[in-house]
Amino acid sequence: MSRRAAPPDPRKRMQMADLARLAGVSASTVSRALAGSPLISADTRERIQTLARQFNYTVNSVATDLRSGVKRTIAVVVPYEQGTRQSFADPFLHGMIGALADALTERGYEMLLSRIDAERLDAAATLVDGGRAAGLILIGQWRHHDQLNAMAERGLPLVVWGAKLPRQQYCTVGGDNLQGGRLVAEHLLAQGRRRLAFLGDTGLPEVAQRFRGFTAALKEQGVELKQRASVPFLVESGRQTMAALLDGQPDIDGVFASSDLLAMAAIGALRERGLRVPDDVAVVGYDDVELAGHFNPPLTTVRQPIHDGGTVMVEQLLAQLAGETVVRARVLDTRLVERESSRIRRARAGT
Amino acid sequence: MSRRAAPPDPRKRMQMADLARLAGVSASTVSRALAGSPLISADTRERIQTLARQFNYTVNSVATDLRSGVKRTIAVVVPYEQGTRQSFADPFLHGMIGALADALTERGYEMLLSRIDAERLDAAATLVDGGRAAGLILIGQWRHHDQLNAMAERGLPLVVWGAKLPRQQYCTVGGDNLQGGRLVAEHLLAQGRRRLAFLGDTGLPEVAQRFRGFTAALKEQGVELKQRASVPFLVESGRQTMAALLDGQPDIDGVFASSDLLAMAAIGALRERGLRVPDDVAVVGYDDVELAGHFNPPLTTVRQPIHDGGTVMVEQLLAQLAGETVVRARVLDTRLVERESSRIRRARAGT
DNA sequence: GGCTGTTGTGCAATCGATTGCAATTTGCTG
């Protein structure tokens, strides 16, 4: 009975010891050979590598990470608010997730995507405490500044997309929301709009800053905001809220929606009223998501540096993990992209 | 010198042995206590759990998984084609990712999100071979039927979103694309459209089936397709392709775009030509992404069961992992959602 | 008091790798 190499058992995955047996060497040698260590002779190394390829064996990276203590996984956390699970549908999020995926892959990291209840933000910490991820990237700071501060003070590697706030212990990356809000105000005024409305939940720091920038710039020009409605980043809510807002104030001629999603929803509501965009009402969004330029009408919006933002967040996190000290808040530049949804008003037929 | 419990060192994460020392018991006991084993007395168990909470210690789930051999991570793989990295921008994908995230979280699994080159589909296998994930969920089968077959034959736990194909060894979940294409044809014909065009890359199995269903239904009514253009799922390509198509065939009165994204792009191109949707040209999309109903005009489209699809994929994969035999292909029902973009034609002024 | 039966804990092996150090082989030199 000839003792042949064990046949590749399809139910159990091959492991280093098996390959070592096949190659007639020890596991140490296999480990070193596959890692390309110069301690192993070129002959042996190649023989083992060929064998590994042949049996398509891959070192178990979980075990590797456990032993070596380094982790190559980063958790990207998308919080959702109670009863608003759909908030995952915001196209801004997807742009951001795509950017993060690219930036992480480029640097050899895996991405663990996790949705968690915004009320239990610190549950995200479990991913790091439990050794699943080396660090945390959180999209949006929501209403939980204090929790985030607490997490950072515990020494949790953490980067948050959001606004720079006073007394902030954690690291943020975000667009310049004050400037963004300002740009919108100046633009709408330049287009001759005076009866303006704002759409967005100022309970969120980013939105609050957009709002502050917006109203500050208006005030400088002596214009007062006509209407303001708090609304989550959901297309259905946006539509309803815009409709309700028109009930109270039918003669609005400009809307600043704090996200492109809301802007699109608002345009839908305006159309239902028979109001034309931009002829009757100018609409400006925020984010410049990919679809913004292809909407009907193409959306004027504030461009958030989504792709760069993703890269910067990853870099900040990796710097933290490397033990470097990082600047607390990175505020990225922002600019207005003018498209049709806010073109200068034409006289309205019959008005 | 009193030997007090070691102070919580902020730089190194606490581990089971540390907690054991604090509690004055062995690591075994801590392990059992935290796992809620009945072997441990209620007293001890509670004392240890309290201590763990107090020091916010979490068991290292990587080590746990290594030891116990079970993995609670599933890799979701989004392939991209060369030079089309942007394909991540398709809102259909995000709906699907959201659905998968929900379904996985609900069952206590983590989701590893990975973008890979469609040409190296089997690189995804590394995630499983390397022990990072228990199984693979792949979104789209692209042009790689054979590679997928090979992966499945190797025994890789795998579920693919896509079309049911002949000689298929792997497990798919998808909408009924033949039926979907049919529904669109019947609808457009019912709206009195006769000069029809198709937009989509029939190199992809799903699109090919939509196309087959579409043309088959047309033929039954004696109508012939006027135009057909191959185009990837990218908004910019969609726009250009639609424009080029209008150059060759300006009197098109109906368009079937094989995704909502392409439909939106097509509408943009039509508008640029001064053509009205739906008055001059009816446009029908595919997917029914969240924004479809809020586009301008609201999009008629074929509803893909995205959320159910995600759930079914996860269930199929977990069944495979549990060693159950699963049906090879699940084809989910599909239906047409009529909205404004394909409303019945009104006589065109001056025609 | 000795014996058996519960209960509660700890020892040590194990999961699948990596790596310091020791051991073996080979090649050279004198």
Add this chain to the structure above:
DNA sequence: CAGCAAATTGCAATCGATTGCACAACAGCC
């Protein structure tokens, strides 16, 4: 051919948990 350095390879400990089995403590019973 002995002696020593260099080049390879293997042993065994380790990463942070889990778990079968042995063991200790204590109660109850005759």
